[in-house]
Amino acid sequence: MRSWRSSTVFTEPTTSLVSSARRRTTWLFGILLVLTFGSVVVGVAVGPVAVPLRRILASLFGYEAGLSAIQEVIVWQLRLPRTLLGLLVGGGLAVSGAAMQGLFRNPLASPYVLGVASGASTGAALAILLAGGMAVLLPVGAFAGAALAVLVVYSLARPGGRRTSIFTLILAGVAVGSFFSAITSFLIFLSSGGEKLSDVLFWIMGGLGRADWAGLAILAPVILICIGAIFYFARDLNALALGEETAQHVGVNPETLYKGLLVLTTTLTAASVALAGTIGFIGLAIPHIMRLLLGPDHRRLIPASALAGGCFLVWSDLVARTAFAPAELPVGVITAFFGAPFFLYLLRSKGAKL
Amino acid sequence: MRIDFRDLSFSYEQGHPVVNAVSMGVPSGQAVGLIGPNGSGKSTLLRLASGNLTPDRGSIELDGDAVAALRPRELARRLAMVEQQRTVGFDFTVREVVAMGRIPYTGRWMRETSQDREAIERAMRWAEVEDLSARSVRALSGGEGQRVFLAMALAQEPSILLLDEPTTFLDLRHQLGFLSIVRERMANGLTVLLAIHDLTLAAQTVDRIVMLRDGVIRMDGSPHGVLTRKNIRDVFGVNAAIGRHAETGMLYVLPAVGASS
Numbered sequence: 001m002r003s004w005r006s007s008t009v010f011t012e013p014t015t016s017l018v019s020s021a022r023r024r025t026t027w028l029f030g031i032l033l034v035l036t037f038g039s040v041v042v043g044v045a046v047g048p049v050a051v052p053l054r055r056i057l058a059s060l061f062g063y064e065a066g067l068s069a070i071q072e073v074i075v076w077q078l079r080l081p082r083t084l085l086g087l088l089v090g091g092g093l094a095v096s097g098a099a100m101q102g103l104f105r106n107p108l109a110s111p112y113v114l115g116v117a118s119g120a121s122t123g124a125a126l127a128i129l130l131a132g133g134m135a136v137l138l139p140v141g142a143f144a145g146a147a148l149a150v151l152v153v154y155s156l157a158r159p160g161g162r163r164t165s166i167f168t169l170i171l172a173g174v175a176v177g178s179f180f181s182a183i184t185s186f187l188i189f190l191s192s193g194g195e196k197l198s199d200v201l202f203w204i205m206g207g208l209g210r211a212d213w214a215g216l217a218i219l220a221p222v223i224l225i226c227i228g229a230i231f232y233f234a235r236d237l238n239a240l241a242l243g244e245e246t247a248q249h250v251g252v253n254p255e256t257l258y259k260g261l262l263v264l265t266t267t268l269t270a271a272s273v274a275l276a277g278t279i280g281f282i283g284l285a286i287p288h289i290m291r292l293l294l295g296p297d298h299r300r301l302i303p304a305s306a307l308a309g310g311c312f313l314v315w316s317d318l319v320a321r322t323a324f325a326p327a328e329l330p331v332g333v334i335t336a337f338f339g340a341p342f343f344l345y346l347l348r349s350k351g352a353k354l
Numbered sequence: 355m356r357i358d359f360r361d362l363s364f365s366y367e368q369g370h371p372v373v374n375a376v377s378m379g380v381p382s383g384q385a386v387g388l389i390g391p392n393g394s395g396k397s398t399l400l401r402l403a404s405g406n407l408t409p410d411r412g413s414i415e416l417d418g419d420a421v422a423a424l425r426p427r428e429l430a431r432r433l434a435m436v437e438q439q440r441t442v443g444f445d446f447t448v449r450e451v452v453a454m455g456r457i458p459y460t461g462r463w464m465r466e467t468s469q470d471r472e473a474i475e476r477a478m479r480w481a482e483v484e485d486l487s488a489r490s491v492r493a494l495s496g497g498e499g500q501r502v503f504l505a506m507a508l509a510q511e512p513s514i515l516l517l518d519e520p521t522t523f524l525d526l527r528h529q530l531g532f533l534s535i536v537r538e539r540m541a542n543g544l545t546v547l548l549a550i551h552d553l554t555l556a557a558q559t560v561d562r563i564v565m566l567r568d569g570v571i572r573m574d575g576s577p578h579g580v581l582t583r584k585n586i587r588d589v590f591g592v593n594a595a596i597g598r599h600a601e602t603g604m605l606y607v608l609p610a611v612g613a614s615s
Binding site for chain 2: 015050101105106107150232240241242243245246248250251252253295296297
């Protein structure tokens with residue numbers, strides 16, 4: 001079987017090419033890691049109440065920092081959970097987007113393509129309007145709405161358990177998304193204005209203001225496990241880029257890949273929006289930007305997207321809560337307002353290689 | 355490694371079999387060409403062999419092991435396929451694509467071993483795509499793309515190679531280059547099954563020709579035995595002149611323009 005292995009000797013290795021790409025990758029990951037750590041520090045340091053950076057660092061690393069009681073609360077109960085939620089949600093949405101784009105082999109796919117965002121919005125709106133007093137119900141409602149929307153999409157897309165067509169899935173996602181958007185609009189209409197209405201709208205536009213340790217304790221494991229599991233499929237996504245059939249020729253089962261990744265990405269997206277709302281742009285653009293910088297290999301793309309998405313959301317949140325302080329902008333406004341021009345710039349300078 | 359089709363049937367729509375009770379075998383180191391008009395079942399037969407399609411009836415065996423029972427990875431080590439055409443989702447470089455031929459041999463997190471690197475570079479040299487190494491596969495011409503995917507299949511170090519219209523987009527020199535690679539690999543034990551439209555090229559490359567029509571084997575034998583005026587008229591509905599090259603003795607088929615019957 002291996003008889004022809006020895007027939008020729010290889011002469012000209014392309015190692016220089018490979019190693020320059022590897023150096024570039026190492027650099028970019030180094031920068032991203034430093035940036036991630038820096039984002040946490042800056043996210044905790046900046047805000048209406050000034051806390052000296054030295055003391056914050058000391059406190060974060062567990063030393064006695066001499067923070068006042070109020071500073072202690074601001075750092076540990078407000079800013080740190082908020083920053084960590086930003087890292088998780090930004091990373092979650094970016095990875096979910098990268099996986100969806102890989103799965104659909106389409107650069108226009110986003111984490112919301114299967115109706116997750118619309119379902120979550122309806123669930124969140126219901127929770128706010130019907131049980132506005134109980135903050136716990138909001139993420140639960142949002143997650144349940146997202147899950148319901150995706151389940152409807154799946155059941156529509158595969159009558160009688162036949163093989164799922166990716167196009168049917170997308171179309172079903174669009175239809176179910178519109179349906180849930182209609183319900184949300186109707187709920188908004190029924191609410192007849194007031195504070196609850198602005199709560200709903202603010203949630204839909206996205207924000208990190210609801211971050212707390214209890215929420216993080218539930219969401220962090222879900223988001224991190226999903227990201228890890230999606231990373232596990234990275235090489236399979238590479239093969240899938242060559243087409244379902246070619247993937248199969250090198251031993252990757254597309255059916256398993258679809259099933260596994262659809263469950264993982266939708267769970268990841270639902271968990272990401274549950275507390276933070278349906279923040280736009282990150283899931284679509286961060287994977288693109290990383291692809292432009294690092295190439296399409298999902299083994300690099302997925303971890304890079306996780307870090308970059310997290311950093312980007314933390315910095316966007318920083319702008320959202322300081323630009324018009326004490327008023328807070330929905331962070332979705334910032335992600336798109338600053339992200340889109342940067343994205344367009346990269347597209348231009350890199351020659352639109354989507 | 356030999357490949358056998360046993361009583362193979364398949365239909366995309368019920369009641370319209372595309373492959374109908376096909377039984378044939380390719381012994382180790384032999385090349386068999388599948389010829390026949392559009393829709394005769396050539397590509398479907400290859401896709402059944404590669405595991406992309408599951409037969410309605412019958413089985414495919416590699417050295418006696420049923421393809422359906424092999425683990426995907428194990429199948430991918432034994433058998434590779436070059437498809438007719440495909441669209442690539444993202445801007446992978448030529449080398450990255452060829453390297454994907456090593457997926458059946460390496461763990462998810464493993465770096466390329468020196469053995470992988472040798473297989474990749476050897477395959478790229480055979481298929482003459484070394485100079486394209488850093489280019490995006492999506493920026494290549496049809497023929498260059500075909501050679502890249504041949505390189506990927508060769509990097510898989512298969513015992514059986516399936517080729518679906520491998521020479522369609524290739525220029526003359528690369529057509530010959532392609533076929534000489536295939537012949538050289540065969541000399542080293544590679545079994546080849548290819549669907550091909552160019553009957554002259556088929557006659558020069560393969561040991562045996564299987565002529566299909568409507569999913570049924572009509573003829574099976576040596577190029578000289580199968581490529582006759584009568585058979586070509588019966589199966590393709592075309593009048594053709596069959597000749598032999600004066601110097602090399604190679605058989606050639608010249609379809610007569612305006613003479614379809």
